[in-house]
Amino acid sequence: DLGNKQWDIPKLRELLETILPQKTTFDNYEVEHDFTTIGRRIMLLNARQIKRVSGKERIILLAIEDITERKRLEYELLRTKEENFGDVFNNAGDGILLVDMESKKFYMGNLAICQMLGYSPAEIKDLGVMDIHPEKDLPYIIDQFEKLAKGEFSLSQDLPLKRKDGTVFYADLSAAYITFAGKKYLMGFFHDITERKRAEEALRKSEEKYRNILENMQEGYFELDLAGNFTFVNDAECRNMGCPREELIGMNNRQYQDETTAQKTYQLFTELYRTGEPVKASDIEITRRNGAKSFNEISVSLIRDAEGKPIGFRGISRDITEHRRAEEALRESEELFRSYLEYAPDGIYMNDLEGNFLYGNHKCEEIIGYRREELIGKNFLELNILSENSLNKAGLLLQANMEGKSTGPDEIDLISKEGRLIPVEINTNVVQRMGQRIVLAFVRNITERKQAEEERKQSFVRLRKALGATVQAISMTVEMKDPYTSGHQRRVSDLARSIATEMGLSADRRDFIRTASSIHDIGKIAAPSEILSKPTKLTDLEFNLIKTHAQSGYDILKDIEFPWPVADVVLQHHERMDGSGYPRGLKGDDILLEARIMAVADVVESMASHRPYRPALGIEAALKEIEKNKGILYDDIVADACLRLFQEKSYQLK
Template sequence: MQEIKTANAKKTPPVKSRKDTKEAFLYRPQPEEKHENWLQKSLFLFQHNPASIVLLRLPEKKYIDINKTVLRTFGFSRQDVIGKTSDELDIFVEQDKRQLALKQLMQQGYIENFEMKFRRRDKTILDGLFSAEIIQHREKRYVLVVITDITSRNLAQQAQRENEEKYRTILETTEEGYYEIDLAGNFTFFNDPVCALLGYSENELRGMNNRQYTSRETARKVFQAFNKVYRTGRPTKEFDWEIIRKDGTKRYIEQSASLKKDSSGKPIGFRGIIHDITERKQMEDALRKSEENFRHSLDDSPLGVRIVTEEGETLYANQAILDIYGYTYVDELKNTPLHKRYTAESYADFQQRQEKRLMGEAGPPEYEISIVRKDGEVRHVLALRKEIFWNGQKRYQIIYQDITERRKAELKLQETLHTLRKSINTTIQVLGIASEARDPYTAGHQRRVADLARAIATEMKLPQDTIEGIRMAGAIHDIGKISIPSEILCKPTTLSELEFSLIKSHCQYSYEIIKDVESPWPLADIVYQHHERMDGSGYPRSLKGEDILIEARIIAVADVVEAIISYRPYRPALGIEIALAEIENNAGTLYDVEAVSACLKLFRNKNFKI
C-alpha cells in the first residue's frame, strides 16, 4: 500500500493496529493539501483494511459507518447496518464477555484483542479479536471498533491439538516401539515399548547412544544403515540387529529408519519403528539346522528343483531339472543365457515378473513356461516358486514339472470336444427340422426361441459355454411334439382337457428323445423344465424357483414371448407389447426376474428384433 504524506512530509503508516486505524480514519489534510486527494486516501485506507472496522456514535451507540470487510465477513448490507445498534443486529454471541469488554472500554477508554464469538447474518458463528477505543472529534464522542476474524486460525489450532492428541494416544497404546534419535545416535524421544524392549527406565534411556546396548560389530552395522539414510534421504526398509538388554540378555530387533528434519529442511536426526523378532530368529535358526536334510530330499526329487537368488542366479539344481533341459552338468544350465533356455514369449513373461520383483512386488507363486532343451525341442513346464532360507540367507526355490504330455492331452481333448459339439449341433438341427415339419404353424418357432434365449443369456452376462447350451436346448425344446398327433397340434379351435394333457406331455417326450444324447450340457433336463414356473404352477413336475435350471427359466421367457407375437391356428399374432406386458406383470411369480429384466431391456432399449 502506498504511504500517505502530509504537507510537512511526515508519513502515515499503513493501517495495521487499532491506533493506525483511528489515525487513518480521523486523518485530516493540511491546508495546502487538496480536499479530493485527502478524501480518496482516507476512504481507501478505511475500506480496504483487512479487519472489520465500525464507527459508532455515542451515546446512542448506533453504527454510522462500516468498511467493506464488515459486509464480507458478517454478510450484512450497508442498509442492514447503518443506523442500527449491536443489539438490533444481534451480533454478540457471548453476552457476558460483551458486558466485560464494554466495562473495560468505559473504564479505560480502550480495549485491545479481546477474544469473543460473533454471529453473522446467516446465524453462523465466527471467532474474532475485538478492539475498540472511545475517541473525541469536534466535541462529539465515537467508538472506533476493529474486529479481526480468527476463525480459521482457531480451527487450525484445534485440528492441531486433536492431531497431537491422536498421535499421542497411538504412541501410548501401540505395541510397536517408536523412537527418535539425534544425528549422533542418542535417544531424544521414545515410547514405553522401547523401554520394555531394552530393559531400561525412561530416565536411563534418554540420551543413551546405540553403542551402549550393542556389540562393536553391530554398532558398525547400525551406523552404516543410518548413514545411508542420511546420505540418500530415503527411508530404510526394515533391517535387523542384535541388542544387549540391561540385564545382559540378547534379543533381536527389526528396525526401520527415516530422516527427521527441522522446519527449514535441515536433517536433525532419525525416527522409526522397532519390534522384537527374537522368536522369529530362533525359528529361522531351527530351519537352517534342518536345511541339510532338506537338501538331500531335493537331490532325490523326481521333480526339477532350482535354488536361485532374487536376481535369478542358479545356486543349486538337481538331476531332474538337468534331465528336463537335456543338460549333463549344472554348469551347462548356469552358463546358458536365460533367453536361450526360454521361448521368446516365455522370456518376455520372465522379464515382466522379474521387473515387478525388483520393485518389491510379490510375483506369482505358480506359472507356466515354455523352455528350449539343449537339442532344440520345446517343452512346457509348470513352475512353483516360494521363498526359503538357503545357507542362512533368503533365497527362492523353484520346482519344475514337465507338463508337455498333459498339454498335448488337453489339446487333443479340446479337439474331441470341438468335434463332439459339431456333431451335437448337426443332431440338434436335424431334430429341430423334424419337429417343425409336424407343425407348419410353428415353423421356425424353435429357432426364434433359441435366438431370443441366447440374447437374453448374453444380456445376463452368463458364461459363454452356458449361453451355447441354452441356444442348443432352445433349438429343440419342442422336439417332443413329434409324438403328438398333428391334428391336435394344428387344431384351430379350443383344445379339450384330454387334448391339452397330450400337448403338455411333449416335455416328457422331449426328455425321453434326447436323454441319451452325449452332450456337455444338460439338454434333456433343460427341455424337460421349460414349462415350469417360478411359483410351482407349471408342468410337468410343478418345480419352483431355484429348483428350475437357469437355462430352462430363460427359455421359458423366450418361449412365451415368441408364442404371443406369432400366429397360431386358434388366434392371430398379438404383438410384442402384449408379450412384454405378460412377462413384466408376472416377473417373480411365473417367470425369472433377471431373465425378464434382460428380455425387456433387449426390446425396449436395444431394439432387438425376432
C-alpha cells in the same frame, strides 16, 4: 533399628524358640526392648507359621506394631486426675470411648473416635456398643465385650466398626477400667488398622500371585540348598524330572545324573557360588524315575539372605529332549532332502535374486541339455535359455521373488542346448540358505501334457460340432412333425440366448440355454399330428394331451449325456413362478434359471407368431403379457432383460 537382632531380645527369642514350635499362630504378644537409636519401645507381635510347598522349610511371618504411645496414653489416662482427664482424653491419637457397663451406652468419646466413626461428640453420647458395629457381627462383638468386661483379656483384634455412613473399617481394641466422676467405666482404646489390613491383603495377594506364577509357568522352577538338595519345585519341574514333588524334595543331583553330568553340574554351581554371576547350561542329562533319559537346559542364580550371604540356588529349567530329537530329525531330513533334490522326478534349481544359477539337479540337466557345471554362476540372460515370448514373464517372476513372494504354477518356454522349444511349468519359493535369500524353483517338462491338451481340445471341438448337429437334427425332426411351428424352436433358442447374454451369464450357460431351447418341444413327437395342426380351438382333452409334451421331452432326453441338465430344463419350461405351470407346479427358485429364461422366450415367440388355430397376436401383445405378469408368472429379472432387448436394443424375431 530392629534389623536382624531378633535373637538379642529375650521375649522375642522365647516366642520363636519356645512358643511357636508348639503353635502355628500366636496373637497379642507384648515385647519391650531398649533400642540403641529410638530408646525403649513396646511392641505388639502377631506370629504365623507359613508352610512352604516343600513341606520341610517353614517361614515365620511376624506382624510387629509399635504400641508404645498407646501404652503411654493408657498409663497417662489412668493416673491423670479427673480435672486433667479431658485434655489428655481429647488429644489422644487413638479413638477412646467410655462405656457404661450397665447400659452398654457411651458416656463420652474423644475427637479421634468421633472422626473415625463420623459422629459428633454429642451424637456419640446417644449411641451404644450395638450401634457402631455391623449387624451380622453383633454376636461376636457382644462376646468380645463381655470377655473384656470380665477381664479375660485386654486386647481384641480386627474388630469391625461401622461408620455413620454405613461403611465398615477395622480396629484393634484394648480396654481398662477407670473411675471417672465417681463412677466406674470401661475405657476402650480403638486403633485404626486399615493400613495394616491393606498391607496384609497386599502381602497375601503378592504371595498368591507369586505361587500362581510359579505353578502355572511352562518352565520348571527349582530351589536348592548349598549341598545341591531340592528344597522347592513347581509342577513343571516335576514333569521335567518325571518325579512327584514329595520324592524330589531333599533329592540330590547325583541321584538323577550319571557321574559325568554330576561332575559337570558341580563345576557349574561352584563357579556360580564363587562369582555370584548367574550361569546357564544346556544338555544337562538326567535319568527319570522310569529310567528314561531326558535333557534339560537350566539358568541358575544365587539365593542370598538379608545380609547378602549365599544360602542356596534358584533356577529355571526347560526340557529340551524333544528339541534335541527335532535337531537330529532335521539332520536326517536334510540328508533325505539332498537325496530328493538329486533324484526328484522334476527339475529343481536354485538361483539368487539377480537370476544367477546356484544349483541344478539331474532332471534339470535332462530338461535343458546343459550340465550343471555349465549353469552354475551364470545368469539366465547369459545362457539364452528363455524363449523370446517368455522373457517378460520370467522377469515378473523374478521381481516377485525379490519381493519375497512365491509364484506358480506358471508356464514358460525354455530353449534347450540343442535349440528345441520346451514348454515347462514352474513353481518358485523364496527360502533362506546360509543367511542369504535364494529362489528354489521346481520345473516340470509339460511337452506331453501340452500335446494331450491340444488333442483333447480338438476332440472337444469335434464333439461340440457333433452335438450341435445332433441337436439340429432333433429340432428338424420336431418341425417336420409340426410344420405349422416351423422355426419356433430356433427363434426361441435365439431369443433365450440373447436374454442370457443381456443378463450377463457365462458363455457356457448361454450355450446350455441355446441347446435346450433348440429342442424344448421335442416331446410333441408323441402328440397326434391332427391335434398339432388343428385349425380350431383345442378341447380340454386335446389340450391336456398337448401338455404332456414337457414330460415326454424329458423322458426322451434324460438318458442322453449332455454336458448340462438339458432334460430338466425341457421338463420345466412351462412352469410358472407362482406355481400355476405344469407339469409339476414348481415355484420360484425351485425352477432352474435356464427354464425361467426359456419360459419367457417361449411365450414371446408363441404370441408373436401364427398358430393353426389363430393368427399372430404380434410382438406388442407379447411384450404386454410379459410386462403384466413379471414377478407373478415370469421371473422379473428375466422379464426385464427381455423387455430391454425389444424396447431399448431393437431386437427382432427372425
